[in-house]
Amino acid sequence: MAKRDDPNVIDGFASVQALKRASARKQGxxxxxxxxxxxxxxGAAKVASAKAAAAADASAALSPARAxxxxxxxxxxxxxxxxxxxxxxxxxxxxxSYCPKCKTKLITEDVTVGGKHTEDILTIGNVTVTADAxxxxxxxxxxxxxxxxxDVTPVVSITASEALEMRSNAKFRGESIHNxxxxxxxxxxxxxxxxxxxxxxxxxxxxxxxxxVSVESSAHIMPGGLLEGSFRxxxxxxxxxxxxxxxxxxxxxxxx
Numbered sequence: 001m002a003k004r005d006d007p008n009v010i011d012g013f014a015s016v017q018a019l020k021r022a023s024a025r026k027q028g029x030x031x032x033x034x035x036x037x038x039x040x041x042x043g044a045a046k047v048a049s050a051k052a053a054a055a056a057d058a059s060a061a062l063s064p065a066r067a068x069x070x071x072x073x074x075x076x077x078x079x080x081x082x083x084x085x086x087x088x089x090x091x092x093x094x095x096x097s098y099c100p101k102c103k104t105k106l107i108t109e110d111v112t113v114g115g116k117h118t119e120d121i122l123t124i125g126n127v128t129v130t131a132d133a134x135x136x137x138x139x140x141x142x143x144x145x146x147x148x149x150x151d152v153t154p155v156v157s158i159t160a161s162e163a164l165e166m167r168s169n170a171k172f173r174g175e176s177i178h179n180x181x182x183x184x185x186x187x188x189x190x191x192x193x194x195x196x197x198x199x200x201x202x203x204x205x206x207x208x209x210x211x212x213v214s215v216e217s218s219a220h221i222m223p224g225g226l227l228e229g230s231f232r233x234x235x236x237x238x239x240x241x242x243x244x245x246x247x248x249x250x251x252x253x254x255x256x
Contacts (some may be wrong), residue, residue: 080161082122082142131169166192174198214254
């Protein structure tokens with residue numbers, strides 16, 4: 001039997017202890033390896049995230065158009081002073097407006113007229129005249145967009161800086177129209193019958209208009225629109241689906 005202190009001989013107890021130590025070292029190495037791998041993955045994820053953020057910042061810096069796509073440009077509108085007639089352009093929403101020329105404080109509110117009315121209507125907002133409106137003789141109406149759906153024959157002057165819109169109940173004297181930008185509109189599903197001729201710069205008919213019309217620039221009869229009566233002016237365009245009944249003089253220059 002070999003002696004226990006012989007360095008060349010390993011007894012059973014020492015062999016078992018050596019195997020335990022080797023196993024422990026092996027398990028510890030695996031754990032360390034797994035832990036090291038986790039750290040590497042986390043580091044790689046952080047690097048990838050940083051690169052993605054840097055790429056996004058660079059893309060935003062190189063694409064100013066994308067940032068400016070959300071910029072809202074204030075709407076511009078023509079304002080005509082109802083006191084002195086001076087015209088100027090205003091951007092954005094109007095709350096308090098003064099005429100740059102005569103310094104008059106201009107009314108900006110929209111006005112709806114119904115029932116009896118005994119005063120002039122003066123505003124740079126929109127004006128709507130309803131079917132039950134009644135006017136005293138000699139009054140004036142001034143607004144940006146004037147919508148007529150009632151009888152305004154007693155009114156001596158109707159001024160619209162943007163457009164005059166005529167609806168089915170509209171009645172007025174042709175000589176009272178002073179529509180500065182000259183655009184008159186007959187919306188779809190409206191049937192307008194006028195006893196007196198009138199003159200405008202531009203005419204757009206989507207409903208039905210029965211009248212004698214003189215146009216300084218051009219007239220459009222839109223699909224579903226109808227002009228019955230007479231037309232006089234340099235240009236008349238009848239779109240597919242539009243109708244025309246009456247006498248026509250095209251190419252004639254008309255002074256408003």
